Amino acid sequence: MPSNDGVLAVARSFRVLVIGGSYGGLSAALNLWDLSRGRLPRFNYAYEGPPPAHRIPIQTTIVDERDGYYHLIGTPKSLACEKMATESWTRFQDIPALKSPNFKIIQGSVSKVDCAAKVAHITDTTTKSTITEPYDYLIVASGLRREYPTVPESLQRDDFLEEARKHAENVRNAQGVVIVGGGAVGVEMAAELKMLEPQQKVTLIHSRSRLLSSEPLPDEVAKRVCSILQEEGVEVILGQRVIDTTAVDAEAGQRMWRLTLGDRQQIMTGHVLSAISRCVPTSTYLPAQTLDKEGYVKVHSSLQFSGDIPNSEHHYAVGDLAAWPGIKRCGGAMHMGHYAALNIHQQMLAECSGEKPSLTTLNPSPAVIGLALGTKAVSYTPDEGTRHGEELLVSLFGEDMANTSKFTETIPSVQAI
Ligand SMILES: Cc1cc2nc3c(=O)[nH]c(=O)nc-3n(C[C@H](O)[C@H](O)[C@H](O)COP(=O)(O)OP(=O)(O)OC[C@H]3O[C@@H](n4cnc5c(N)ncnc54)[C@H](O)[C@@H]3O)c2cc1C
Structure with a gap:
């Protein structure tokens, strides 16, 4: 009919x-x-x-x-x-x-x-x-x-907003933040934190000699990501595994963490975020x-x-x-x-x-990646090779980590029933 x-x-x-x-x-x-x-x-x-x-x-x-x-x-x-x-x-x-x-x-x-x-x-x-x-x-x-903090733990929107509020407060008030794991999530986490809290000391520790070591990408991509992180003010430590993390009570009752690395180097920090993908x-x-x-x-x-x-x-x-x-x-x-x-x-x-x-x-699918690193982005496609820069960030992620483009592309209210 x-x-x-x-x-x-x-x-x-x-x-x-x-x-x-x-x-x-x-x-x-x-x-x-x-x-x-x-x-x-x-x-x-x-x-x-x-x-x-x-x-x-x-x-x-x-x-x-x-x-x-x-x-x-x-x-x-x-x-x-x-x-x-x-x-x-x-x-x-x-x-x-x-x-x-x-x-x-x-x-x-x-x-x-x-x-x-x-x-x-x-x-x-x-x-x-x-x-x-x-x-x-x-x-x-x-x-x-x-796992958190790669993703939030909350399953309800209201709980998520409270989780994000606490997370942001912990990061803001800590005497330094260390991110463990330099995969795609770790490098983005480090760069975004440094951009949001420029006064905060942000350190990224990765066990391999190259960032993004488990991704099938050319070395050039990893090197570019590393140099952008350093330009943004992130301290990057490569080739060191964190072998011990111990809580210590610092003066004024503020909890600190002592990290021991594979070469026995010790780092004191106020907050540790694990970006080791499981x-x-x-x-x-x-x-x-x-x-x-x-x-x-x-x-x-x-x-x-x-x-x-x-x-x-x-x-x-x-x-x-x-x-x-x-x-x-x-x-x-x-x-x-x-x-x-x-x-x-x-x-x-x-x-x-x-x-x-x-x-x-x-x-x-070919090996393709786009990473938002604070004020800049890095991308790789087999056709275009490695690209980077502030304009690339805008074209790939807009102002909101691509939320509008993904959201409206997938679920456009204008095309609602
Ligand atoms: C921190 C981070 C940054 C990333 N950045 C980028 C990026 O910049 N660009 C990019 O292209 N990709 C990025 N990725 C990868 C991208 O997020 C994933 O490829 C994408 O989310 C996959 O989408 P999906 O729909 O398959 O699964 P998901 O987005 O994981 O969605 C799965 C859904 O299933 C639900 N679910 C799970 N188990 C059950 C169950 N048993 N019953 C009912 N529901 C269930 C979950 O609640 C969730 O809503 C990133 C990933 C992470 C973690």
Whole structure:
């Protein structure tokens, strides 16, 4: 039947369950929502042709442990800056694009997925009861488990604002801050702290002789990052492991920390922040056959599960959780969410028409990085090589660690229902 806008409606409806309401999950949910209404997907790259001719009734459930969308990549700044913290977390109920009866939000933690029965078991945060949520299509986008202060501990917006206030106060009042770990998070943390608290002594200690040592990037990138940190006033110590951290009560009752390094050098500081990445996939709710040795979800280039499970073609993984080569990035997660939406839409159409779905496949992601380092940024792509500078910071991150660009690109209120 054609509707008022001339789009044909298909006879059956579909239930879509999205685990994780962040970059990957929201990108998948909202692009699929656009397509199902006969509109171009809001990320319309990789989409060819006119808007879809059919309207497909879908009911999307998004489950997340947090009560809102949290702009994770801004953490080095938002934990140390109360204004930025306020803007970084938007409760799902305040996101215009999700205010439709076609979306249901559950704040809870998924404990188990039964791929044969196509149901997920969720522990509801408020009631602590177990909800059983059936689905026709599942998109897992629950990312990696990371620890404070790489990410906040809070799961509610109000608690997060209090956590950020305390974190900022601790950093501001400390007699020196040491950041341990010079990966992507550590270097951003050090630079942002120095910019926000210029009078504070900020030291970054890394166990290897090169910053960003676990990223597959040329040495030139690491050297550039190191020189920018030093120009911004951060003291960088390379090639030294922190082998002991002891609390000492200094005069006037202020707690200090004594750090002993591998070469026996000792450093006194008022506050220690660990940026040593302990990222663990959050995939414990999935059957073991779907996972690789490290717990990432094995996928085809269509982003459908590739493990030996029933209904694998109706199960998708996007973002950090997917076993996909390349540096884990929020842009990559959003891109994958978009592809999952395109493919699920194709499958839904095919289920209604009986035709074979035409699936879009993802190319391997090249090693690409963009780092915000206080007043400057550093980026690397294989095509452009290493770039750096203040203008680059504005073009990559704007004024707010890319919160506006990521947020409005993913969840534009103007395109709300
Ligand atoms: C400090 C920091 C800085 C970064 N900077 C950059 C940067 O500058 N540029 C860049 O491109 N990338 C950056 N990254 C990487 C980027 O943040 C990730 O690649 C991105 O967040 C991946 O998105 P995602 O949607 O896959 O997962 P996530 O953003 O991790 O979202 C996963 C969601 O799933 C929820 N969840 C987890 N487990 C469950 C469960 N069992 N049940 C229900 N919900 C669950 C979580 O609450 C979360 O909301 C940075 C990462 C960090 C930590």
